[in-house]
Amino acid sequence: KIQYDQPINAKVLIQSGGIKGNVTLTQHTRFEPTFLNFNLTTARGDIETRLVYSSSVAGYKIHELPISPSKLVEERQSHCLTTKFVFNPLKTDIGTIPDGLGTQDQYAIGDLSGKLLGHNNMTFLVSGQELNGGYWDTFLPLQGRYSVIHRALVIYKKTMFTSQEAATEPWICGSIVLYNRYLKYQKPMFTAQVLFRYPIVGRILFRQPLEEPWADTSVFIDYIVHADGSTLNNSASHRWAIHSSPPGKDFYSWQNRCLSANEVYNPYKVDVRASNPSDGCYLETISLCRLGDLSARHGTLEISGKKADSDKITRKFFVDPLLPLTGPYGILGKSFVMYDDFGPKARGERMACSM
Known part of the structure; x- marks a missing residue:
């Protein structure tokens, strides 16, 4: 249209x-x-x-x-x-x-x-x-x-x-x-929030103009902190993505964590290689990206070892032109998954998930 x-x-x-x-x-x-x-x-x-x-x-x-x-x-x-x-x-x-x-x-x-x-x-x-x-x-x-x-x-x-x-x-x-058009009133915004409580504590905000799913979505990483006591060190290179299903009880499982979230959200059926599904996905080539593949478009995230350092380390802001919050392909009700490619093999690559 x-x-x-x-x-x-x-x-x-x-x-x-x-x-x-x-x-x-x-x-x-x-x-x-x-x-x-x-x-x-x-x-x-x-x-x-x-x-x-x-x-x-x-x-x-x-x-x-x-x-x-x-x-x-x-x-x-x-x-x-x-x-x-x-x-x-x-x-x-x-x-x-x-x-x-x-x-x-x-x-x-x-x-x-x-x-x-x-x-x-x-x-x-x-x-x-x-x-x-x-x-x-x-x-x-x-x-x-x-x-x-x-x-x-x-x-x-x-x-x-x-x-x-x-x-x-x-x-x-x-x-x-x-x-709005005449610069008299603020434009109504639709805001979504992701809260993590285990094994990380964090908050991510998504904002998009109300009833405009085609408009830019602002993604604000407020803070992300390790909370399970396993480490007090900062960690980096964490992939992140929107997955197609809401998380189940396996979000705190020590084995096969967050498998209930299913695969990365891909409503447009973008054809990707199974061996490297993020290959060729950048903001400049966003039509080649799965809708939920955020780390390929914006880069990986860092996690702070303690709350006092979270402002300096984890706060980030992104603008995504292909991330509808509402509408037929909206991400509301899906899973936000954080990855850890260097974690225990039994747990799997998925570190945490929330809705």
Whole structure:
């Protein structure tokens, strides 16, 4: 069925650190640039505080991860530090070209200051890093594998350390949230959750626009921790997949664990080789992938040995264009299976499963 491709609209609300306002993002199709509008000012709105804001701003960046909820952040830690680093999936060399002096492809996708600084006709109180008014960005997708939706916009400020060398640090941040056509209301989202309790403890969230199974699905790995007492070390290279059946009581079995989940979910009957079913499956060739084969598309996961390290080690965020939560091929009610290719042979390669 051919259907109309709706424009993607998103907004970031900022109301902290004495700064208020919003940043809007619109992309009409995946073949067009994203249009941004910065509408930020100080809470007081007077000329003195605006001068301080303009001279303090050191940059605008989009980071890899969403912001952690308040109750999960330590009292002395900034929320903005939970978003990890500047979003740079193409591994662009950062910092080699000054902001605003290169072409947009020479900066990281999340480096808004680098791509946009000085590229409109706005007049600023102070000649610095402030962005205000309208811009367009050909390397800021709101859909597809490099989408910035649900990630965090971080405003950096200038700071001075004891060495008297100028430096920058995250200051204020907000989440990039989908909005309706007129940017008035948030777009309704369908959210699914996977909880692991044995032999690992973890939470994975899936989010997709409500009643749009063809839209991108965001996959957020919140935390995954070893919980059976067998190890306190971190482990890596864990494959993960959606399987076709819900898990049975064998999820805690020491032999042939999680066999009740059956095989990797493959509703489109993609023809794969039995010896290597993930061969040729990448995000670039997603039509060659089984729908549930997530590790082939996004890479393997890590598991933390203790909860204190889980934020640094296990938190990840992915965008998948072929992972419907609802509809005839939705994954709701299926199994989420974690693999361990180096575990006991009696247990099998399946480490844990949940629904």
